[in-house]
Amino acid sequence: MDQNRVEHDLLGEIRLSSNDLFGIHTARASENFRLGGESLRQFPALLTALAQVKSAAAWANVKLGVLPEEIGNAIMAAAAEVAAGDLHEHFPLDVVQGGGGTSTNMNMNEVLATRATELLATAPATTPDVRVDPHDHVNRSQSTNDVMPTALNIAVLTTAQATVRSLRVVAESLRRQAARYRSLDRLGRTCLQDAVPVSAGLVHDGQASAVLSAARLLESAAGELRGVPLGATAIGTGLGAPPGYAAPALERLAEETGLALEPAANLSDGIASLEALASVADAMARGGRVLARVASDLRLLSSGPVGGMAEVRLPPMQAGSSIMPGKVNPVIPELVMQVSFQLEGGAHTVHLACAAGELEVTPWGPVVTAELLRGLRRLERVALLFATRCLDGMAWNEDAVRDNLRGSLREAVESAVEHGHAYAVTHFPLEPSPVTDPNHPAGTP
CATH class of the missing domain: 1.20.200.10 (Fumarase/aspartase (Central domain))
Structure with missing residues (x-):
């Protein structure tokens, strides 16, 4: 059953559907950039690439000890689902937007954070009630800029x-x-x-x-x-x-x-x-x-x-x-x-x-x-x-x-070339022009 949840940011709060994996930033951006054009889900190559970036970042953060391993692994698992073509229905934003792509980055951060939290909740031998945060965990060591x-x-x-x-x-x-x-x-x-x-x-x-x-x-x-x-x-x-x-x-x-x-x-x-x-x-x-x-x-x-x-x-x-x-x-x-x-x-x-x-x-x-x-x-x-x-x-x-070749310039050109007169053939008409020049009587080149 579809239930609601409430999320807060510096501008206030928004009520979201529990069926949606994205969060408050994506919800606001959906209203701000509603052009009725192509959404991110129509650009699977971009979603795949961005999910791969998030996965690589999580792996490096775990390796360097700045991200708990269980959270990093959950982020990588969620990113693999997006990269495989899953969860794309949770990327509703229009691809053209203000902010240099910050909203696209946050849409991915929110989806991966929510999905990673779900994966942790059902995984055995994990810390109970762990919540993956889109900023502190998924976006760790990153900026929209890079x-x-x-x-x-x-x-x-x-x-x-x-x-x-x-x-x-x-x-x-x-x-x-x-x-x-x-x-x-x-x-x-x-x-x-x-x-x-x-x-x-x-x-x-x-x-x-x-x-x-x-x-x-x-x-x-x-x-x-x-x-x-x-x-x-x-x-x-x-x-x-x-x-x-x-x-x-x-x-x-x-x-x-x-x-x-x-x-x-x-x-x-x-x-x-x-x-x-x-x-x-x-x-x-x-x-x-x-x-x-x-x-x-x-x-x-x-x-x-x-x-x-x-x-x-x-x-x-x-x-x-x-x-x-x-x-x-x-x-x-x-x-x-x-x-x-x-x-x-x-x-x-x-x-x-x-x-x-x-x-x-x-x-x-x-x-x-x-x-x-x-x-x-x-x-x-x-x-x-x-x-x-x-x-x-x-x-x-x-x-x-x-039929088109027959009667063309072919025979005339071949004959002229044979007799060394290619210049005359290519620079003067083969037949008199229908317009008479008084200085050049009809029939003369």
Whole structure:
């Protein structure tokens, strides 16, 4: 049965449901930041990373003797549940909030404290009636200043790794199309005008190369996030942490995450600057642009099927009109292009947040969290959709390709090159212009 409990803080008291694991700070923040947007529970990578930070901190605190072992073990057990995807319903806060992420940190502290207290109450051979405190126990040796940037770096790094893998799936799909159509010559176009023949395979090779370059850039940018400021506590001073805390906490965190983490090159800069995350945002936007360029070209080449180029056939996904029978739209390329627009907007938001930082700590981490984790996830998903629901099933319409190639500049260019007159062919029209220049009578070059 749902029962109530009362919690107090410096502003007064609030009545909470006993079914909720969060406490008074989270309850107040839920009212203050009620945007109706995405809640923390919709960012599992962040909750997992933050729980892992809390677990590593508890382990180091026990090791250094500043936290009772039974309490530390209970905190680690509760954190493992959150990291495994449990208890996420107890994180109701909107991810974008004031206070630089303090409320997110406290939401985690309160949930872990309540759950750890429950675990202790049911565990044999423990001190009776032990209450785990969100501040004194779960947040021991920490500050929002250092744990939130650390958790954000880890969340973005792990999310970006999945995005990189998806981009490589796109590149592999394009490589297969390149091998399939290596010998198919098509009419190349510049400025949407007929140019010279080019192999369809060569085109797909170029597209694959561009996607791989974007994947490598994203991987490199995300790799810079391995340097984390754990142990910096309040504004990089290490205030409240015992001597020797940072090294074992970071070592344990690396074990928990499976990442090759290392101390930030400078702890003060590690909590005051978001520039490393801005580089990830740039790479994310580039990945979207590269996919959008491929999607845009396929959308144009598949136009028709009667009044357009009709050189490419895309797999039909759904009916394209509520009134015109038989119409099929290039919905997947259009999805890819729209996601790229969103990614550009997200990257711009990250840039603004980076530029607005001031003095010792930037409070704009929450909006960076939202834009990067959302954007990377969208890029990952749209890349997989592009590969599996468009690129893998596309085909060149070889009849249309040959019809368009026939009567193009090909024969004229080949003849001119053979006779050493390539300059004349490329700089003058092959036929008289319909507009007569009085200085150049019709029929003269």
